[in-house]
Structures are given as structure tokens and as C-alpha cells.
Amino acid sequence: MTGTALVELKNLEKEFAGTKALKGVSLSFLAGEVHGLLGENGAGKSTLIKILTGVYSPSAGEIFLEGTPVRVSNPPEAHRLGLGAVYQDAELVSSFTVGQNILLGNEPGWLRISDRAIHEEATAILAEMGIELDASRNAGTLSAAEMQLVTLATLFHRRYKLIVLDEPTARLSAAESEVLFRIIERFKKQGIAIVYISHRLKEVQEICDRATILRGGLVSGTLNRGEVTEDRVTELMVDRNRAELSTYNDGSRVRLDVLLEATNLATTNLSPLSFTIRAGEVLGITGPVGGGMEDVARALGGVVRHTGTVNLRGKAIDVSTPIAARRSGVALIPEDRRKQALFPALSVAENICLPVLNRLERFFTVRPGAMKEYADDVMDQLAVRPRNAAIQVRFFSGGNQQKVVIGKWMSAGASLYIIAEPTNGVDVGAIKEIYDIILQLAQQGAAVLLVSSSLREMLALADRVMVIHDGNRVAEAPKTNWTYDELLAVTLSGKSKTAA
Amino acid sequence: MTQAEQKSLTQVKTMQKSMAKTQPAGRTESVAMRFLRRWGTIIVLVLAAVGFSIASPYFATASNLNNILFSMIVSALVSLGLTWVVISGSFDLSIGLTVTTSSILVAFLIPTLGPWAAIAVALVAACMIGAVNGILVTYGRLSGIVVTLGVMFVLSGINIFITGGYQVPVGYDETAFLYLGQGKLGIIGVPVLILLAVFLVALIAATRTRIGHYIAAVGDNPMAAFYSGINVYRWVILAFVLSALMSGIAGVIVTSISSSAQPVGGEGYLLEAFAAVFLGATVLGKGKPHLLGTLVGVFFLYMVDSGMNMVGFPFAARHIFQGLVLIIAVGANALLNREEVHLKFI
Structure with a gap:
């Protein structure tokens, strides 16, 4: 140094x-x-x-x-x-070789491009760095x-x-x-x-x-x-001065019946994991980004290839594809709103009504006014502002967009809501409202799986908190057993002190 | 290198080896699959040629090959040009009309400027059409399809405006100019040689120079190219200019071949060019357009045309067959390059 x-x-x-x-x-x-x-x-x-x-x-x-x-x-x-x-x-550039990628924009020579010269130079660079990779391999592989x-x-x-x-x-x-x-x-x-x-x-x-x-x-x-x-x-x-969120799940929503039972759920990034969620319960899963927690959400939503069985109310359901998962009563609210959940150029009404269009139809056409009626109703419930269902979604703030995404699934009557990073890029003012909406879903008797890297979110919303580190469950305990510092320590180190 | 360093390096190497073992990167495909992907289109081409040779004694002759090559010149030039634009990640619908415009300009200007200056003006005009397309697509932030569609309409209007809707003849005394399209060296037509020369120069530019390298990079991942300090817009504009230039050359040859310029009819080249480019993308299993593939694609379409003509199929049957060949070739290629989720429908 x-x-x-x-x-x-x-x-x-x-x-x-x-x-x-x-x-x-x-x-x-x-x-x-x-x-x-x-x-x-x-x-x-x-x-x-x-x-x-x-x-x-x-x-x-x-x-x-x-x-x-x-x-x-x-x-x-x-x-x-x-x-x-x-x-x-x-x-x-996936169609180029490793060497062509390394030297892109800095190729030796003036006009002529010699693949041999490029690969020689790239091989030297790789050797200097101690990376054993073939410079002539295609980057796409x-x-x-x-x-x-x-x-x-x-x-x-x-x-x-x-x-x-x-x-x-x-x-x-x-x-x-x-x-x-x-x-x-x-x-x-x-x-x-x-x-x-x-x-x-x-x-x-x-x-x-x-x-x-x-x-x-x-x-x-x-x-x-x-x-x-x-x-x-x-x-x-830990920021001791940060105002605690006023939303808190006191555990009163949990009912007795087990709604969801996942057995040996596994993906390439997730070792077999079994867990249950009761009706009205919020299960929080946290851990380092990329540590495997995301795959729980993706597997249950059917967007990633997985093994294991999933039971809903005691009956096995098919979550092999997003279509099957939706039919089985699983709603996935993904982490990347803009890319995976919203249709930015469509109006709020069109976004919200998408999963329930068949209910608004009569003789194969959507009833005039039904969409607006339905969307207005949802927007009132979720306090989406500005309250105008005709505006394109891309003109709304991050918080209000997130409300629209949740609103889209709310009345679709799903049994399991998987919510990933719900407050990513959401303005501070809207966070509490979104938390209240999530608890409202649990109140209605649905099972909620909350996947988030925000520990405050875990402690505010979840009934139980599970930590996943390097694809393995390292800890799981009722929320009341965790303090913020303990949870942070387990998330950081991947070692469980309070294996409860 | 110290001992400790060497030790760490060997450690790294063993780890990388174990990495390679646990994560077999890339597709694991059988030899047969790889062979089919690489040679499938060529095999079908050869089989078709053999079939036509058996069905007609006139098919596998030198004079027929000469005929096929001669008939595909204009289409081949236009298709080679379009290949640049498709590689760069855009579309160019104005190529067919650029042929017509260049053809008319040459015929129109020969009496006043003489043949060589007329050709130069026509080619410069073609390059300017390409530059306008390219600038509107990049700096203008417009979609390639929309821009070139618009330019196509504008050009068709200008063409009729200049000619008044009548053909523009070239005098029979312009022997030097007419030699370009009608002359022969031995048994090979001069325009066939021009096509080959243009193809070779383009091929070298595409495979051996910065031009082809950067246009390919920009078309594959513009963001990566941007972050690598490459002037993305410049290469996209150049791709459009090259496309228009090749269409311009085609226009000059059309005029020379027929001793006149027609104000309409260029649109036909456009659809053939798209067919050839996407058929060509399957050649040698590249999965993306390349110049050699495009040339093979054009040859395929014209060979089938000639063969079916000799065997006596009606004109309509030839179109049906060409369409099916295109869909099957591209479809088979897509099957062999299976993506995880297919969500792109352009």
C-alpha cells in the first residue's frame, strides 16, 4: 500500500x-x-x-x-x-470471444483487425492476472x-x-x-x-x-x-436515531390452518428448503443479495427451474411455470417493478385490471366503464395518487407504481402472495402505506412470503424471520426472538447464534 | 515470482479447474447437432441442386450457372448492403428504392456529365440517403423501421417526380457505360465480376478491419460498446451508408444492363434481400447475418427459381417454395439454438 x-x-x-x-x-x-x-x-x-x-x-x-x-x-x-x-x-458482447471483449475499443493496429494479435495480447493479459481462461472462447458460453x-x-x-x-x-x-x-x-x-x-x-x-x-x-x-x-x-x-416505522405486525393475524407447505424446494442457488406458512402469516426471508433468498420467491412464482413439492391447503399445486403458479393461486410481486411487473405505457386502469379482465368481461368484450370502476375502487383502497386511472403508469412515482403492482394482484384472490423487495426505490412517504397494504393482505387470510434485504422491513412486517446465506437456511425464529442487532449479525456472518 | 505467489497461482488454477468441472459452461451438444447447425443450409442447397440436375439435363451446366449468377447480381448487391444494417442491429427498408433512385440519376445525368461523373454523383447521392437514415436512427432517436419506411416513400415520390413516370433511356453510343452491365470477359459477365469484387472488398472490411468488428459489437451489445469507448452512433451510421452505397452500385448496374432506368419496380429487391439475409444467417451455423451467408442465401433463392423454372413449376409455386424454405431454415436454426425463454417477436 x-x-x-x-x-x-x-x-x-x-x-x-x-x-x-x-x-x-x-x-x-x-x-x-x-x-x-x-x-x-x-x-x-x-x-x-x-x-x-x-x-x-x-x-x-x-x-x-x-x-x-x-x-x-x-x-x-x-x-x-x-x-x-x-x-x-x-x-x-456475447458473440465476441473473450479476447475480443477484453480489447474492445483498444484493438492493436490502426484499421486492420487481426484476431491473432488480439488473442495474443488478451492471453498475455489473462496470464498477467492469473486467470486461466481461453481467450478464443466465445463470451456467450x-x-x-x-x-x-x-x-x-x-x-x-x-x-x-x-x-x-x-x-x-x-x-x-x-x-x-x-x-x-x-x-x-x-x-x-x-x-x-x-x-x-x-x-x-x-x-x-x-x-x-x-x-x-x-x-x-x-x-x-x-x-x-x-x-x-x-x-x-x-x-x-445500526442507526439508533432512525425513527421506527409506525407499522408493526403484532402477530394477531396468524390463523391456525397451515396454508402453504413447501418441501425440499431447491434451485441451482438454493439447497433443499422446507417451510410452511399459515393463513394470515407473514414469513420474512432475508440474507445477503444473491445468497439464495431470491430463488425462494422465483421458484414459488414459477419463473426459475426448481425441484421439490408445494402444497396449498394440503393439496399439491403446480408452480412449474408462471402461468401454472398463477392458476394455483400464487401471486408474485417481483423485485424489479419496471422490468417485471409494470406495463409503463399502459394506463393505471389497464395495469390493475390485467389479472381480472375475465371477470370484467361480458360476451368476450370488457364492459365499458367496468375497468375504470374497478381500478378506481382499488386506487381508493391503496391511496394511489394522483387518483386518475387513465394516466400512464410511467408518470407515477416509485411508491405509487408499487401500489399499482400490488393492487394488480390484490383482488385477484391469490392464496399466497410473494412480495420481493417491496420498498426498493420507493419514496419514504409511501413506505408505510405499502407496509399497511401488505398486512392487509395477511388480514384477509392469505399467506404472505416477504423476501427482502431490509432488516427493518423484516422486523416490522414478518411473523417469523428466516435467514438464507449461501443457499442455506442459517436461522429461523419468530420475530419476537430477534433483536435488530442479532438479525444483522446473522445476516452479515452467515452464522447463527440464536438458532431457535 | 515469489514462492508464495506461485503457490497461490497454482491454487487459483486448481480452483478454476474445479470450477470448470462443476459448471460446464455453454451448451453440451452432440457432434451431429453441431454438424447440422453448421452445414444444414449448405446440405439442403446441395440436395436441391442434385435434385434439379436429375430432373433437368439443362440445370447442371456452365451456361445455367452463368445465368443464375447474372440474374442475381442486383439482388445480391442489395442483400449484401442490408446485411451491414441488420448486423448493426437495425432495419433498412429504403434499399429497394435507393436502387431505383441511383439508377434514374445515372441515366438522367449521363447526357450532361458523361458516364463516370454520373456514376460518382449517383453513388454519392446513395451514400447521402444512407447517412440521412443513419443520422435519424441515431441522433434523431427514431426507429430504423419507421425512418427507412418514410425515406422509402419519399424516394418513390422523388423518382416519379424526376422521370414524370417514364423510363429514362441511355444512348446506345455510351458503349463504355453499357459495358459495365452487358460486357463479357470470356464467358463471365462483367457485372458478375463487379459483384465478386464488391463482395470481396466488403468481406475483408467485415472480417479483417475495425469497421466490421465495431459494427458487429454495436449490433450485439450497444451498451457494452458504449462503455468500451466506441462511438456507437458513428458505426451505425456507417452501416446505413454502406447499405445505401451497395444499393447505389446495384442501381448503376441495373441501368447499364437494361440501357435504361425504370421509375418503379425497385421495391421487389427489398423483400428478396430480407429473405436472403435471414436465410444467410443460418449458413455455417452463425445464427446472425454475415456477408458470405447472405451471398449463399441469394444464390439459393435464384438457384431454386431457375431449377423450378426448368422442371416446369408454375411461377406461383416458386414463391410458395421460397417462402417455405426461408421459414424452415430459420425455424430449424432457432430449434438448434434453443433459448431458455423466448420473448422477442421481431
Whole structure:
């Protein structure tokens, strides 16, 4: 470690529609260090990274690169400055070879392209990084882990100065993660700064030289290697001042009858898992992003290939495809609203009525006015604003869009509601309303499976909380047995202290 | 390298090997499947040729091959041009009318400018049509289908406007110009040689230079290209210009072949070109358009046309057969390249 500040952030602030996501963050990344970045959901991690990579512009504050102030106005500008990020779904040209991808935009020679020269150079780069991959292999045949390695090789070749890794091990096996860590070591030797975002404490302890914990848009502390302990991190992460949400599930909605029984549910990312949910019960599943919790939701919703049996009210149901799952009474409210749940160019009424169109039909045509009537009714129940069913959904705020997604399924009469990350990108004001709606679903006697990385959400809404880490259930207990700190500790470490 | 480093490196290597074992990346397919995917279209082409040869003694002759090649020149040039645009990820519906426009311009300008300047003006005009298409699709943020459809209508109007709806003749004394379309070197027609030359230059540009490399990258994953510091818009515009340029060359040859320019009739090339490009995408199992495949695709369509003509099928039957061949070839290719979920219907 050389100790020079490569990138220095001074009093960075970012305001979104009156809410401050960052309230003056000052932080420095040194050349050749791996700098861990930790924090709860909403602590400002992703905002900070997006400012650093040019996706957002800061409302106030300055960024210094090697001592000179810079403006990172857009992602290509960030790339030009040598600030890069590797996200989970790495972007590669799938019809090109590994070598062609690594050298894309920097091919040797002027006009002529020689595949041999490209592959020679790419092979040298891969060897220098210690990655054993055939440069002439087609990028379309790579696994997720290998794609990340190729993306890293690309950044390495372009001599990036700072590389952000956002939950890089989320889709990697333990052996693959080890490969990644070795490569990070090599990056350090080249004097590249690595910003390492992770919810897995063990990784942070293992590879980070320093770790900064963000809390409520502020730096709450920077720890050196060796000081990163579960207790210290938990203490710095938990925001004692944050107002508790006024919505709380007191457990009164749970009925006696078991509604859903999943036996040995398994996918490629999830070891066989069995669990039950009673009528009116909210089962919360949490854990690190990519650790397997998402697959529970996807498997039950029929969107990912899985094994195991699922019983609803004692009868086996088919959830092999999304169509079968819906027929069986399963409603999936997916995590990515824009891509997976909404029809942005359709009106609110058209979105809400989609699952119940057959009920609004007479002689194969939708009754005039029935759609508006129905949508108005749902919008009143969920307090969607502005209350105008004719407006296209894309003009609504994140919170109101989420209400529309839930509203879409509400009266479809599902027995099981699977709700993934319901408050992702939702404005603070709407969070409570969405929580109330979720509890209302349980009140009506449905089983609710809540999959979320927000621990506050777990403790506010769930009756029972399960933690899934690396595809395995590491803990499960009634909510009342958990404190926030314990739950955070288990989520971070993947080890259960309170195996209840 | 220190010992510790070497140790860690071997560790990494063993881990990567175990990775490779647990996660067999890519499709595991049988040799037969791979062979079929690669050679399927060619096999069908050869079988069809053998069939026609058995049915008609005149099919497998040098003069018939010459006829087939001669008849496909214009279509082949247009299809090769379209291939660039489809590779770049867009569509160009204006190519057929670009042929007509270039054809008319040449015929119209020869009396005043002489043949060579007339050709130059026609080709520059064609490139400008391509540039307009490309700029509207990129900087103008318009859809390729809509823009080129609009340009197609505009061109058809301009063509009729210039000609008044009548054909534009080329004087019989323009022997140098007419040689381009009607001359012969040995038994091979000059336009066939022009087609081959254009094809070879285009093939080198596509496979050996930055041009083909970047247009392919942009068409496959524009976001990745953008983040790699590639000027995405420039390459898309270039693809449209190349497409229009090849249609322009086709237009010049059409005029030379028939000693006149027709104000209508260019639209037909468009549909043939799309058929050839998508048929060509299945050649050699590439699954995406490429120039050699397109040329094979055009040849396939014209060979079948010629063969069925000789065997005595009615004109209508030939269209039915060509349509079915296209659907079956592309369908079989899709079957062999099974995706997990298919949710794209363009």
C-alpha cells in the first residue's frame, strides 16, 4: 500500500426530491487498497457509488482524483477518468470471444483487425492476472463468474485507477470467490484502488484493508484491518436515531390452518428448503443479495427451474411455470417493478385490471366503464395518487407504481402472495402505506412470503424471520426472538447464534 | 515470482479447474447437432441442386450457372448492403428504392456529365440517403423501421417526380457505360465480376478491419460498446451508408444492363434481400447475418427459381417454395439454438 489518496470525496451531498440520501460524506480511497463499504439499505452506499461512476451528479461537495478536482458528469466520463464499476450482470458482447471483449475499443493496429494479435495480447493479459481462461472462447458460453473475470480483465487492461465491485460474490461459489480474491490481490499490487461493497462480513474481514460504514447518509466510522469485528460493525451500522416505522405486525393475524407447505424446494442457488406458512402469516426471508433468498420467491412464482413439492391447503399445486403458479393461486410481486411487473405505457386502469379482465368481461368484450370502476375502487383502497386511472403508469412515482403492482394482484384472490423487495426505490412517504397494504393482505387470510434485504422491513412486517446465506437456511425464529442487532449479525456472518 | 505467489497461482488454477468441472459452461451438444447447425443450409442447397440436375439435363451446366449468377447480381448487391444494417442491429427498408433512385440519376445525368461523373454523383447521392437514415436512427432517436419506411416513400415520390413516370433511356453510343452491365470477359459477365469484387472488398472490411468488428459489437451489445469507448452512433451510421452505397452500385448496374432506368419496380429487391439475409444467417451455423451467408442465401433463392423454372413449376409455386424454405431454415436454426425463454417477436 502506497498511502497516497487516489480519490478523495469531500462533503458529498445528494438530495432527491427533498430527502437527503447523502448528508456530507468525506472519504478517501488510497492507491492499492481494498476499501470495504458497508451500510444498511438506504444508508447511501449505492448513491455514493453512482456519484463516483457518473450516474448521478452530487448536489454539493467535490471529488478529487489524484489531487485535482474532477467532475464526473456521466458514465463514459467516469470511464475516461479511470473510475469503473463491475456490476453483477456484467456487460459483454456475447458473440465476441473473450479476447475480443477484453480489447474492445483498444484493438492493436490502426484499421486492420487481426484476431491473432488480439488473442495474443488478451492471453498475455489473462496470464498477467492469473486467470486461466481461453481467450478464443466465445463470451456467450461463459458462466456468470467467468463473465465477471473477463470484465475485470477489461478494466485491468485499460489501466483503471479505481474499480467498484458491487456484491461481487453474490453469484459466485466459494471456489470462484477465491479466484476473485486472488485477482483483487493482484490489482492491489498494480496500485489500483478497489471499493468493495458487500454484506458478507467474512469477506470484508478477509480482503479489505479498511472498511467504511455508512449510516443515514453519513460516514459513521472507518475501521482498519483487524478492527472489523461483528460487534464493531453492527454498532456502527445500526442507526439508533432512525425513527421506527409506525407499522408493526403484532402477530394477531396468524390463523391456525397451515396454508402453504413447501418441501425440499431447491434451485441451482438454493439447497433443499422446507417451510410452511399459515393463513394470515407473514414469513420474512432475508440474507445477503444473491445468497439464495431470491430463488425462494422465483421458484414459488414459477419463473426459475426448481425441484421439490408445494402444497396449498394440503393439496399439491403446480408452480412449474408462471402461468401454472398463477392458476394455483400464487401471486408474485417481483423485485424489479419496471422490468417485471409494470406495463409503463399502459394506463393505471389497464395495469390493475390485467389479472381480472375475465371477470370484467361480458360476451368476450370488457364492459365499458367496468375497468375504470374497478381500478378506481382499488386506487381508493391503496391511496394511489394522483387518483386518475387513465394516466400512464410511467408518470407515477416509485411508491405509487408499487401500489399499482400490488393492487394488480390484490383482488385477484391469490392464496399466497410473494412480495420481493417491496420498498426498493420507493419514496419514504409511501413506505408505510405499502407496509399497511401488505398486512392487509395477511388480514384477509392469505399467506404472505416477504423476501427482502431490509432488516427493518423484516422486523416490522414478518411473523417469523428466516435467514438464507449461501443457499442455506442459517436461522429461523419468530420475530419476537430477534433483536435488530442479532438479525444483522446473522445476516452479515452467515452464522447463527440464536438458532431457535 | 515469489514462492508464495506461485503457490497461490497454482491454487487459483486448481480452483478454476474445479470450477470448470462443476459448471460446464455453454451448451453440451452432440457432434451431429453441431454438424447440422453448421452445414444444414449448405446440405439442403446441395440436395436441391442434385435434385434439379436429375430432373433437368439443362440445370447442371456452365451456361445455367452463368445465368443464375447474372440474374442475381442486383439482388445480391442489395442483400449484401442490408446485411451491414441488420448486423448493426437495425432495419433498412429504403434499399429497394435507393436502387431505383441511383439508377434514374445515372441515366438522367449521363447526357450532361458523361458516364463516370454520373456514376460518382449517383453513388454519392446513395451514400447521402444512407447517412440521412443513419443520422435519424441515431441522433434523431427514431426507429430504423419507421425512418427507412418514410425515406422509402419519399424516394418513390422523388423518382416519379424526376422521370414524370417514364423510363429514362441511355444512348446506345455510351458503349463504355453499357459495358459495365452487358460486357463479357470470356464467358463471365462483367457485372458478375463487379459483384465478386464488391463482395470481396466488403468481406475483408467485415472480417479483417475495425469497421466490421465495431459494427458487429454495436449490433450485439450497444451498451457494452458504449462503455468500451466506441462511438456507437458513428458505426451505425456507417452501416446505413454502406447499405445505401451497395444499393447505389446495384442501381448503376441495373441501368447499364437494361440501357435504361425504370421509375418503379425497385421495391421487389427489398423483400428478396430480407429473405436472403435471414436465410444467410443460418449458413455455417452463425445464427446472425454475415456477408458470405447472405451471398449463399441469394444464390439459393435464384438457384431454386431457375431449377423450378426448368422442371416446369408454375411461377406461383416458386414463391410458395421460397417462402417455405426461408421459414424452415430459420425455424430449424432457432430449434438448434434453443433459448431458455423466448420473448422477442421481431
